Amino acid sequence: GSSEYSRAARTCRACSNVNPQLPPVFQEFTIRAVLGLGFLNASLQKQGWSSVAFSLFMLVLAVQWAILTDSFTEWLLSGKVPNKLTSMYPASMSAVTVLISAGMVLGKANLVQLTVMTLLEVTAIGIMRTVGSTFFQLDHHMDTMFFPIFAAYFGVIVARCLAKPLPKGAEKKTQMATRPSLFGMLGTLFLWIFWPSFNSAPLNLLDNKRTALLNTYFALAVSAVTATSVSALAHPHGKINLVHVHNAVLAGGVASSAPAYLISSPWIAMVLGLLAGLISIGGANVPFPHILANTYCCLYS
Incomplete structure (x- = not known):
């Protein structure tokens, strides 16, 4: 009886110490x-x-x-x-x-x-x-x-x-x-949604968690905009290439993974996401001269 009660008490204390x-x-x-x-x-x-x-x-x-x-x-x-x-x-x-x-x-x-x-x-x-x-x-x-x-x-x-x-x-x-590309885009969306919590999960302090969460989101948001815009500008008819989107949308989350809680201002995270998206798009053999030409036509047509 007493040994079973002691064992149950230790189990309850162990359960109460688990991070909720x-x-x-x-x-x-x-x-x-x-x-x-x-x-x-x-x-x-x-x-x-x-x-x-x-x-x-x-x-x-x-x-x-x-x-x-x-x-x-x-x-x-x-x-x-x-x-x-x-x-x-x-x-x-x-x-x-x-x-x-x-x-x-x-x-x-x-x-x-x-x-x-x-x-x-x-x-x-x-x-x-x-x-x-x-x-x-x-x-x-x-x-x-x-x-x-x-x-x-x-x-x-x-x-x-x-x-x-x-x-x-x-x-x-x-x-x-x-059709499988739609499933791949679904996977990209899942990763995009959960990446901020992925970067903030290992941190112990609440302020660091909040900072990492917000900075990761800003970096992901800018990399998503960059990937979509640059992919459309790289196509002669303004279409979006899903290969570019799969690679570059998540670039901001990868780039901000380690320093997410150290970034002091949102604009730094946004610049980081912009650079990460551009580098990822550049790795997909995107013709940047063609992008510049399309941008000029869109602005002055």
């Missing part, structure tokens, strides 16, 4: 990962449904493996096993990084190769996080600065290792279709 904002934040992370990144990659003509299915599989596998590796690393360093609820955030961050890399190997990798890729990348991310927090005293918010960069280069390396001569007609797998 953790469940909504974790839910937003899951929606962002599955619906955002899953549907974003669904714009490929032959990889629509498999993109969503593989995203869900890699998400749950990456979260479980990240919790195991992070708990083992924490046990080696401090002799304590961290709280499983508080370890869900870095595990979700690792899963999002894996899904970013997976967008570069869809159509080239099978389920077994994606499994090996997930396990290796999550392990590498855990090592990077441990090195950053132990030797460079980086907090969890600074992880958002190098995780997308690491995901991009890791995906390129895996795609290069899996590169082989494609059979006849296989290039259609990387082409975009009209």
